[in-house]
Amino acid sequence: MQDNIHGKAGLPSISFQTLGLMFIAGFFATLAFDFWGQLVSPGLGWANLSPHGLAKSLLGTFGLPNNDFAGYFVHFYLVGLIGYPIGWLFVFKPLWNGVIGQKLGWFVPSVVYGFGLWVFAIGGITAIAGLPFFLNFTGITWVALVGHVLYGIVMVAVMQVVREK
Numbered sequence: 001m002q003d004n005i006h007g008k009a010g011l012p013s014i015s016f017q018t019l020g021l022m023f024i025a026g027f028f029a030t031l032a033f034d035f036w037g038q039l040v041s042p043g044l045g046w047a048n049l050s051p052h053g054l055a056k057s058l059l060g061t062f063g064l065p066n067n068d069f070a071g072y073f074v075h076f077y078l079v080g081l082i083g084y085p086i087g088w089l090f091v092f093k094p095l096w097n098g099v100i101g102q103k104l105g106w107f108v109p110s111v112v113y114g115f116g117l118w119v120f121a122i123g124g125i126t127a128i129a130g131l132p133f134f135l136n137f138t139g140i141t142w143v144a145l146v147g148h149v150l151y152g153i154v155m156v157a158v159m160q161v162v163r164e165k
Contacts (some may be wrong), residue, residue, distance in 0.1 A: 026084060032150050033151040037143055061130055115148070117152060
């Protein structure tokens with residue numbers, strides 16, 4: 001699949017294959033994120049992530065419907081299946097490869113990407129949604145860090161596996 005997925009300049013082609021890759025990788029990465037943040041972390045006595053709550057707050061800030069369905073829809077579909085995979089395939093990975101190259105493989109850039117997602121979501125989106133910057137660095141902040149890095153690793157790992165088939 002790898003030969004069919006890349007277009008010019010290292011950017012993926014816009015195709016059903018790319019869309020499928022995004023959805024599959026985003027699905028498993030979002031499952032890993034939610035498994036960590038809503039089951040494992042609270043099971044260890046740490047914070048419980050509620051990403052749909054952040055999405056609801058953001059929607060409310062813009063005067064949009066911000067019920068539970070809308071929050072879950074934004075978190076799982078728009079961000080997990082579409083937004084974050086687009087960010088990896090069309091922005092971060094091409095920039096990384098242009099500046100750093102491929103000498104570090106896929107794992108290191110996936111960790112850096114996950115860290116960037118954490119900064120974006122917990123540092124930026126929370127502020128836009130009217131919540132405290134980095135949620136005042138409470139326990140949820142650090143659980144979210146692990147969750148976003150895990151998301152990045154799982155998403156890119158799944159992309160690697162799918163591309164090898």
